[in-house]
Amino acid sequence: MNAAKSSSLLTFPTSVFPKPLREYIEHGSSQNYPDDFVGAALLACLATAIGASHELEVNANWHEPTTLFIAIVGDAGVRKSSSLNYAMKAIRTRQKQQIQAHMLAIQQYDEQMRQAKANKDSCALPELPSGEQTIVEDATVEALIGLLAQNPRGLLNFRDELASWTRDLNRYRAGSDEQRWLSLWSAGSITYNRKTQAPLFVERPVVSVLGGLQPAVLSEVFGQGKSENGFSDRVLFAYPNPIARCVVKVSVPITIREAYASVFERLFALSHISDGDSEYAPHLIPLDHEARAAFEQWSEDYINRKINDPNTPAREKGVLSKLEAYLLRFALILHITAYVCKEEGSCEAISASSICRAMRLVEYFKSHYDKIAASSSPLPDTDKVINWIREKGGTVTKRDIYRAKVGGLDTQAKATAFILDHVGLGVLVAEEVPQKHGGPSQTVVHLLI
Template identity: 35%
Template sequence: MKELNPIFENLSPETILNHVQVQKQELSKEQNPFPVEVFPELIQKIIRETNESLKFPVDFIGAAIMYAVSVAIGNTHKVRIMQGYEQNAVLYLSIVGKAGTNKTHPIAWTLKPINQKDKIKFEEYQEQFKKYEEFNRLSPTEKKKQEKLKFPKKPKWEQLLVSDFTPESLTEIMDFNKRGIGVYADELAAWFNNFNRYNKGSEEQFWLSIWSGTAIRINRKTSNPIMIQNPFVSVIGTVQPAVLEQLALNRTENGFIDRLLFVVPDKLQKEYWSEKELNPATETEWFTILENLLNLEVGNQPEVLQFSPEARAEMFQFNKNLTDLCNRTESDAIRGIYAKIEQYAIRFSLLLEMLRFACSESDKQAISLQSVQGAVKLVEYFQNAAIKVHKLLNEANPFDKLPADKKKLYDALPEVFTTGEGIKISLKLEVMKERAFKEWVKDKNLFKYLERGKYEKLL
């Protein structure tokens, strides 16, 4: 019989059982819980009830709400921390989870009010376009008879969300949609893969500029130039952990990946359906909250909110702490995460203040201390998630990243082999041809070059 741990020798069985249960609870706690408490009471209620009835993971529904609020705010408001330093509410969100972990449904649910508004605007557009076509079908004589009437202009669809677009169409949409737009890419990898589909490298720079709020200038040979003074495009999409590496590929030197907010819940698993129905009032409450923001007028320039004195002091203290942390780290990758998350702290402050306004908890006269404190908690969550993703990308075993056929080939190779031997094994297993194999063995994470035509496996 195994001896009792000396720590428990003088304890009663009930005390020992309680101790073990407490330890189990501590082990099951999330290491990086999503800070639901930073949101207004109504939003906390929505997150809790959709989690209980629809089994939306708290992290996913919380992030989806942030995205929807970002799109609804658009170019109506900005925030200023000091003269010459303003931020908008643009977010680039990446929902990370395995297949079946309910990534897409929380986004679709939160976007219902925006989709409904787009549907109404599209119906109006169709009606206007019908009149426009009717006018164009008139003969020159009939058109001349209507000279005193206002000729219908070619209508445009004022939309808030786009999912399938070319770079040119996106700039045109932004040109006449002054509020800004949201991009919803169900599979975020598709958004990345499109970057170089039209003009190699230029589209990635385009997205970097949008994130920074830099004015967009488009010059074309075949049409009039376009200048977008206040570009606003928030992005959300889902991605499976195995695809994360594709997102980081060739996008680390310019810091693009540091602009992504990763939502990576701890211990996420597919859950059973719940028999508890969602109260219809919950969806009604969400529609009302978002409508309060969608009904805000867009002026020639966004309305700029300042920080209250105590909120500004809190934000400056946050900057000081983060700067010290940044200066102490020796990792360029981690330093990049800290640099971009600092700007997100300001954006989160704006988002939370506007959300409190939409829930009738603020008059949005200034960014409050409560909003800054909530923003700092959100920063901690996304900062920890980014570091977690960084470790996944950089510390994973290279063998684990290989597809099944290459794993089989790697196992079949001798510890030391010649190029000719490796090619024969590869052809026999029908994994890759000669040229591809010769390129593959150059991977320094998998193979060590010994001498001409001879390699050693490292794993």
């Protein structure tokens, strides 16, 4: 990574948060927890606490949920796990309370079942209670859908090592889980058909993702076709320069911890609305006049101008389009959090102040994306490679590709990786063809589009 890129890396803008959370992050620094890790993780926790209770309404056809996919990135030993645990303290407390309540409900169920059987009263058989929860770990997509049906407010999909999430995406059925996660990011309705039970349907699933990544596995997020289908564009990365480790000699004051916990208690207490068609419907919050003007100007200057520029790389265009949605999601989360902390006077509409604070978060995450893009191996120019194969009649060999060095595929390994990625995406078909005069077979590639 060059010096210019390093100097443009932004530190986490803790000032976007209300005072109790700013102070919590500041005291986390005394525990040797990087502000970037705690701040980014807090965003995902706040999104989870608000959940599906509120959405931002841009217009009748454009609603943004609180859903965030966040990865904190750093080498081993930089206190990623400790920082995550510090930020997640409040939602882990809620999870513990939910588990305790469920265990009590199960005990009552067992007692009622015992009495009903003793009295031979089949009409008095109780219904097995379904427990609420806030955090899921190591769940398949099918299990997650079932949990979302039981927890319509939403969930946090947490992985201490987030690489396990990306590795599991297509373990059972190539492509299907990844496509479901693309839909979950948009909070689009999702249905899971079961063989022996009624289908599961979640109308507006809200599930955020949080975890840590080591730099060495970043290619697993960007590779294997994930940049082409927009998966990696949906992940926000916090990748700060490392801070020096030191011995922790102080504790976080109880007043700071209680103020932090109080913010989450108030967020979890936010209610949803019910209508005739849905058991759980969100409150819709529009942009006020000034906020709308600020958002539209920013969208035109920061997003549209760059996307319309033919010199902007295709990969960056995908990231920019998702950052537009993220700006609105940040504004929603920050506004509601400020409201429960009495730093916003109303929750009837998103303010221009919340939009401006959200802009700072977008700039922060974009700078960390730029760091990753600059420090990782450049991805091939997919359009150039596909067009080149098309110009060659739609069929070429792997050797043809890397000898021509088309689209940055200047080695056999790069050409192999590209072919495997695009076979998985259904763009290419590859076959091993024996050579006429003996020798090793050749990989012949056929274009399907």
